[in-house]
Amino acid sequence: MGRDLGPGRDGHGRSERGALQNPRLTSLAAVYQYQGVGLQEFSNRGTPEYLIAMLGHFRSVTRACGAFRSKINVAAAPSTSLRTLGTSSHLQSLNAAVETDSPERWPLYLDAQSTTPLDPRVLDAMLPYLTHQYGNPHSRTHSYGWESERAVETARQQVADLIGADKKEIIFTSGATESNNISVKGVARFYKSKKRHVITTQTQSQDLSSSIHFSSGHKIYGPKGIGCLYVRRRPRVRVEALMSGGGQERGMRSGTVPTPLVVGLGAACNIALQEMEYDHAWDVALSSGSACTSASLEPSYVLRAIGAEEDLAHSSIRFGLGRFTTMDEVKYTADKCVQHVSRLREMSPLWEMVQEGIDLKSIQWSQH
């Protein structure tokens, strides 16, 4: 089984370098890991992503990525460069000769990191407020308003319960982007007379900004267009509102609170709290393909191997798994990846070179 894979790698193709450098590739690595025996070929430099990256100049690379992605009939995230070149439907026509699945069929969804479907329980909770309970929660003079306000406050408590906060510390916004803006700009504006610099960190630390937002509604199987912001009360964090208006949401975010969306967010948070353990166990099961692979596989081996090369990051596809993803979908996707990578390799002169043991990094590409 051991091929000479070049310096810095042992007989199993393991890189000297340590832990996974690109956690975004975890899901993809997990998909490849499922394949079991096929891992050996993916551990050396001729990995599919690397291969695609070496196929030619920028446009060809991204075209190949798109063609590859559209052929496996899976909705997945392209690398950033591909996103600017348009949709894959354009690329599909370029590869009409390649055998595809029946075009009337809808692709599998493996893009949970960009958005998630509504959980049926969330839609069920929202529907009354989209039909007969249409009152404005700020109307204080009739039952439509009182019912609507009651629903908003119930949802607020559900959100607070998920993050272990007090409900008075939860502000509803239109999503994570607005929450971010309020927490950075709102705090900066409030303190602008005294402090002139804003320092933000990648981690959600509790020192300077002190107000934490968490994921938007639509990432936790809730509706799009709603999010929330946690603004700590003790010690108090002061925020200047970005939107002026009727002073709703404790003056921090004016505008009529959208009851159906808020109810959806609350239901999603409530479900998340109950299902967290079960969902996590399912994610682990999907990622490790535990029903299908032998116990001898080491996930870190694959992750190290794929994470070792920087150029991989620019020509990779990320698959996201979620509550509604099935084992069969993961298997199907993995099979298709293997099928199409093999096909691409068949037509690649670079792959031939890799198989002859040529170090691709040693190639002097001539200037045109």
Add this chain to the structure above:
Amino acid sequence: MAAGGRQEALALYKALLRESGKFTSYNYREYALRRVRDGFRKAKSLTTEADQKRELEMAKESLQVIKRQVVIGNLYRSPALVIEK
């Protein structure tokens, strides 16, 4: 568990599986079936009367939710996925 309770739980289990199978969406259908099975399997080990009653009530509510959402799924259908027969 009292004999009547066990029978009720079994009837509820079958009803839940039957209704879950009616989802037109592949992903909702598979999730509901899996979740119901795992939920009942886990609840088997519950000992206190109160716990069992609570789980049974939750199961009854879930049945109503599933019935309604199946109807909506039928009204707003999506085409079949590549993975479906």
